[in-house]
Amino acid sequence: MNTRVAIIGCGAVRVGKYPEKTEIELALEAIRQALNEAGIPKDRIGGLFTTPDLRGNIGLQTNQLCEYMRMTPKLMAEVCCGAIAGGLAVRQAMNEIRLGNIRTAVCYGAVREASIGWFKEFGSGEGSPMFEPSALQPYGSRGVIWAYALSARRYMEETGATEEHLAMASVRNRRNAVDNPLAAFRTSITVEDVLDSQVLCSPIKLLDSSASLDGAAAVVLASEEVAEDICKKPVYIASLGQYHDNSCFMPTDDADKSISSFVSTRRAAEEAFENAGIRPEEVDVAEIYAPFSSHELIIPEDIGWFEKGGMIRALERGETEVGGRIPINTDGGLLSRGHPWAVTPFYEMITVVKQLRGESGESQVPEARVGLVHCEGGMLNNGLVMILRGD
Amino acid sequence: MADPKPNFLRPTNVDSPCSREFWQGLRTRQFLVRECRGCDSVFFPPRSLCPHCMSDDLGWREIRGSGTLHSWTEVRLASPEFDTPFLLGLIDLPDGCGRLVAKVVDAEVGQLKIGMPVSIRYVDVDEDLTLYCIAVEQDGVGE
Numbered sequence: 279m280n281t282r283v284a285i286i287g288c289g290a291v292r293v294g295k296y297p298e299k300t301e302i303e304l305a306l307e308a309i310r311q312a313l314n315e316a317g318i319p320k321d322r323i324g325g326l327f328t329t330p331d332l333r334g335n336i337g338l339q340t341n342q343l344c345e346y347m348r349m350t351p352k353l354m355a356e357v358c359c360g361a362i363a364g365g366l367a368v369r370q371a372m373n374e375i376r377l378g379n380i381r382t383a384v385c386y387g388a389v390r391e392a393s394i395g396w397f398k399e400f401g402s403g404e405g406s407p408m409f410e411p412s413a414l415q416p417y418g419s420r421g422v423i424w425a426y427a428l429s430a431r432r433y434m435e436e437t438g439a440t441e442e443h444l445a446m447a448s449v450r451n452r453r454n455a456v457d458n459p460l461a462a463f464r465t466s467i468t469v470e471d472v473l474d475s476q477v478l479c480s481p482i483k484l485l486d487s488s489a490s491l492d493g494a495a496a497v498v499l500a501s502e503e504v505a506e507d508i509c510k511k512p513v514y515i516a517s518l519g520q521y522h523d524n525s526c527f528m529p530t531d532d533a534d535k536s537i538s539s540f541v542s543t544r545r546a547a548e549e550a551f552e553n554a555g556i557r558p559e560e561v562d563v564a565e566i567y568a569p570f571s572s573h574e575l576i577i578p579e580d581i582g583w584f585e586k587g588g589m590i591r592a593l594e595r596g597e598t599e600v601g602g603r604i605p606i607n608t609d610g611g612l613l614s615r616g617h618p619w620a621v622t623p624f625y626e627m628i629t630v631v632k633q634l635r636g637e638s639g640e641s642q643v644p645e646a647r648v649g650l651v652h653c654e655g656g657m658l659n660n661g662l663v664m665i666l667r668g669d
Numbered sequence: 670m671a672d673p674k675p676n677f678l679r680p681t682n683v684d685s686p687c688s689r690e691f692w693q694g695l696r697t698r699q700f701l702v703r704e705c706r707g708c709d710s711v712f713f714p715p716r717s718l719c720p721h722c723m724s725d726d727l728g729w730r731e732i733r734g735s736g737t738l739h740s741w742t743e744v745r746l747a748s749p750e751f752d753t754p755f756l757l758g759l760i761d762l763p764d765g766c767g768r769l770v771a772k773v774v775d776a777e778v779g780q781l782k783i784g785m786p787v788s789i790r791y792v793d794v795d796e797d798l799t800l801y802c803i804a805v806e807q808d809g810v811g812e
Contacts, residue, residue, distance in 0.1 A: 398748075411682040412691055412714035413769040416800050417757055418678070427742035428759045428770070434782045435740070478755075480743040480778075530714055530768045533761040537740065558692035 281370045283504035284512035285666070287316025287498035293462040293616030295392045296492045301331040302343050304494035309347075312384065312496040317508050322499075324380030325353040327371045328557075329363035329387035329620035332396040356543040358631075360655025361567075363387070364495075364623025365662040371499050372515055377421035379440075380539065381501045386493035387621035397490055397619070413530040423487065423530045423570075425657055427479035430572030432483065435539035437587030439480050439575060445472035446593040447574035448485050448613050454600070455610025457640040460625065462491055472571075486571035486613070493618030495625050511635045514557075516665040519549030525659045542581035542661035545650070550663035551582070556648060558582040563633045563643045564650040565608050565626035569617060577652060580604060581663070598654055600641055608633065609642040622664030623653035627664070634668030674752050676772075677794055687717040690729055695799040698791050702766050704730040704809075713767035734789035736760035741773065741781045760787055760802045773803045780805055 288309025291304055313320060326349065331339050337356035339592075344350065353374055357366045364387055371383035391397060400408065400420055409418040418424065434441060449469055455461035467485060473486040505512035523542040529535040551558060554619060558581060566581070568574040575589035583604050584592055592598055598606040609615050609629040630649035632638050649666040682688040691714075694701035699713070702713040707724025711732075718725050743756045756773035758781070773781065774790060790804040 336757040410714050411680045411687055415680045417770055417772050419744060420747065420752055422679075423746065424742055424744055424757055424770075427744075428740040428757070431742060432740040432783065476745075477743070480745070482742075528759065528768075528770060530770075531720065532710060532737075533765045533768055537759070547808065658754045 280376055282502040282514050283375045283501055284502060284509065284514045285313040285497050285631050286500045286505050286509040286512050287314070287318070287625065288578065288631055289315060289461050290495035290625060290628055291493060292460050293491050293493040293618055293625070294656045296390060297393045299390075301333065301339065301388040301390055301494070302346055304390070304492070305343060305386050305496070306347060308388070308496040309384055309386055309495040311556040312498045316499060316500070318382065320347065320349050321381050323349065323384050324354055325371050325374055325383030326351040327354070327385045327587040328356050328385060329367055330356060330358045332389050332391065332394065332619070347355050358620070359660060361620045361622060362653050362655035362660050362662050363620035363653070365653040365664065366487040367519070368499065368515075368660070368664070369518055369629065372518070375499060375501050380446035381504050383499045384496055385499065385624065386496035387624055388526040389618050389621055390492040391490040391619055392492045408527065410526040410530045414526070414528055421565065422527070422657065423479045423482055426570045426572065427482045428528065429576070429657070430481055432572065433572055433576055436538050437590060440474060441588065441592050441599040442469055443575065443590050443593055444486055444571040446482065448472045450593070450599060450613045451574070451607050454495065454608050454641055455614035458609045458615060461606075461610040463610070463614045475526045479641070482570055482572065488569045488612035488617035491581070491616040491618050493621045495628060496623050497624060497627055498632070511668070512633045514635045514667045515555035516667045517550045519546040519551070519553065519663045520661065522660045524658070527667065529659070537599070538576060539586060540576070540580055540658040540661065541656070542659050543577055544582070546661035546663040547581040547652070550650070550665050554665040556665065560648055561604060561650045562646040562648050563608060564604060564619070564632060565609070565611070565629050565652065566606055567612065567622065567626065567653040568610050571613060573658070574607070574611065577658075581650070581652065600643055605643045608643065623651065623664065626651045626653060626661065627666070630666050634666060675750050675794070676752055676755070677800055678750055679798070683798060688715045691715045694729070694731070695791055695801060696793075699735075700734045700789055701729045701733055701803070704728045704746045711764065711766045713762060732766060733763045736762050736789070738781065738785045738787050738789050739768065740783060740784055743778055745751065756781065758787065760803060769801065771801050771803045775805065776805045
């Protein structure tokens with residue numbers, strides 16, 4: 279009990295469009311890479327934890343995958359609570375290893391959102407009354423851009439941030455994605471490109487937004503005993519923090535609740551820092567879950583690296599670039615890597631693991647030892663923060 | 670020519686026991702919120718239980734059809750039920766009893782300022798459904 283748990287292998291396909299593959303085929307490509315990297319055969323995997331594939335198969339996709347690959351893990355589960363699911367799958371696997379029930383686990387996800395368009399119907403209507411029916415639903419056009427736009431506008435009003443500042447976050451992400459072979463969008467862009475792109479819901483424009491795409495990614499977890507035996511550079515999960523703050527996407531039942539700063543991110547980060555025994559400024563590299571550029575400003579402030587509005591100056595000074603004070607989204611983030619829904623947290627973990635192993639090439643943060651992964655579900659009302667350590 | 674777009678999505682709780690009176694209230698130009706006889710709290714949106722004390726001994730109370738603009742966006746990309754562009758506002762309802770998101774009608778982008786007072790306007794969108802919209806002038810109950 280209470281063994282440390284390490285990530286010992288990672289695998290992923292490039293985020294994009296895979297109209298001719300199945301979710302299982304994509305998942306197995308990621309899992310095969312991850313097992314190869316870990317140097318562990320599939321027969322030694324004790325647990326298999328996944329995220330929904332949006333195919334309505336009530337969690338039985340793990341059964342299908344095991345049949346397909348003739349795997350017999352002792353424990354299996356599909357975990358979901360919105361797009362935070364990738365983080366929750368790792369949380370469950372980590373806990374099962376710490377309890378001694380298993381010694382190794384594969385956590386994976388695969389979705390083909392660009393190919394099947396499940397989210398086109400998301401949010402409203404008989405099938406999916408996601409938005410509060412009396413307060414949001416009549417005009418809550420399907421999708422979530424309008425909600426993030428309301429949040430972005432309020433943040434700009436309170437802090438003085440401009441659309442140029444939002445664009446600077448998109449440009450930083452794209453600059454990082456150019457060197458990331460897993461990223462969907464790798465062509466350089468400028469602030470002017472972002473400002474000139476199509477307005478979706480003001481102030482959010484096309485290049486302020488993440489694209490829902492296909493993707494598959496997997497990580498292999500192991501107990502410290504197994505990790506030290508087979509892995510040269512295990513990356514340990516030092517802590518996990520999580521917090522849920524009630525709201526139905528856009529908070530409606532409390533007129534005092536902020537939409538420009540989020541309690542769940544703050545509390546999750548506080549718990550993660552406390553349990554890892556570190557201060558926010560000790561983080562060397564971070565991946566944050568920001569589906570729109572405005573939230574590239576909000577989330578780092580909530581995590582505790584900057585005062586409210588402090589990201590404006592940080593972007594102007596390049597403090598979140600590789601080589602800056604706190605490099606954020608060194609792989610392009612959701613905006614440029616692309617956003618295969620609940621698989622996104624796995625891509626974030628993989629980036630941080632590679633940074634902590636010193637395998638990030640042009641995007642490498644020198645001597646990165648401590649990494650942070652943030653993911654969320656709902657609209658930033660269910661936050662998870664993970665601290666990873668490479669030593 | 671294509672049929673005109675509804676420009677709203679039909680709420681899924683129009684006929685539900687705990688919300689029906691709210692929607693019927695809009696029909697008679699009343700904005701009704703729930704009041705709890707268990708703990709004297711007032712809350713919106715309507716629910717089957719008081720979110721504070723979990724009592725189900727609930728009544729209705731009319732509040733002013735007004736609010737404060739908390740944020741807004743000009744929606745240019747929307748699902749097919751909507752003509753675009755349109756203005757969407759998030760307002761804080763009076764007396765701290767919740768928020769709602771609605772179309773802002775008869776207003777230009779340049780008129781909108783966060784923190785400005787707004788009023789609820791009632792719009793009969795169907796034979797049996799009235800919705801709320803946001804109006805920037807302070808004329809109380811509009812038509």
